[in-house]
Structures are given as structure tokens and as C-alpha cells.
Amino acid sequence: MLVGTAILGASCISYAATEATVAISAIVTKECTLALDKTSIALGSTSAMKSEGLTANTVKVTTNCGGGSGKLTLTSPGADGKNIILTHTGKSPSAGNTPSKLKVALRVAGKDAVFASGAYEHNVVQNTSTTDFVFSGVAGQKSDTLDAGEYKGSVTVKVAPI
Secondary structure, eight states, X not given: OXXXXXXXXEEEEEEOOSOOOOOOOOOOOOOEEEEESOSOOOOOOOOTTOGGGSOOEEEEEEEEETTSOEEEEEEOXXXXXXXXXXXXXXXXXXXXXXXXXXXXXXXXXXXXXXXXXXXXXXEXXXXXXXXXXXXXXXXXXXXXXXXXXXXXXXXXXXXXXX
């Protein structure tokens, strides 16, 4: 059956039918969240002769990936292989006013974090899990390049579903 209707000067033709189909679509996304038990840590103090004497400190990272597993991505300015770099907060007289740098090791879930291209990745399981990040001093740093004073740095942690 052909039905014709004029709408604002244009003609519209439609066909009557005994069956029709409705197209349906939906988008499902995965989400992950994270929480840190501390957002600041202190490794104590030590002689420049024994940087490995710094006190290890642990940060617990709790993730929740309800739609599947996830991936933690860690970045740190100046990270070098297995080391995070902390920078002296004052001017460094021994390096011509260039701030000296203190290496700090990071272990994630019991394994050395090795930063490649400025980032380290660690997979986490579905649902809620806790991962320990353990920060500690690095043995064997050249004491003649470490100036007395405070050193600071940071690690940024992101989580995404995979």
C-alpha cells in the first residue's frame, strides 16, 4: 500500500509493513581506580658516604578494575633504568651550581622497577588488589657528587583497563 503525504511542499512516500526491525547498540566501558595509602614519604637521612643507609619506605597502591584486569604506568622525571632520581633542592657547589642527584630504587610487587623510555608498567588483576611500592637507597653512589641537603622527586602512578 502506497501512502503519500505532503510536508511543507515536499512529498514523502512510505510503505506500510507487517514487520519492522529496530537497530540497538550499546557501549560498555571498563574502568579502573586507584588509591595510595600515602602520597608523601621520607627516606630519612644518611651520610653522603652511605646512600644505601636510607630507610626503605613502602606505599600501598590499591586498584579496582571491575571490568577486567588493569595496567599501572609509573613515570618519574629523570628516571634512569632501575633508579628514580631525586634532585638536590639547593644549589650544588661541587657541580658548578648544577643540582646533584640522588638515586633511589623502586620495587613494585617484589620486582625491580626498570624504567624504559621514562615509564614502568605493571599489570594488576581484575577487581580489587593491593600492590606494594618499596622505595630505598641505592648502594654504590659516588659520595663525592652528593651534596649535603634535601633531595626531592616524585613518581606519577596511573591505572588503565587492559
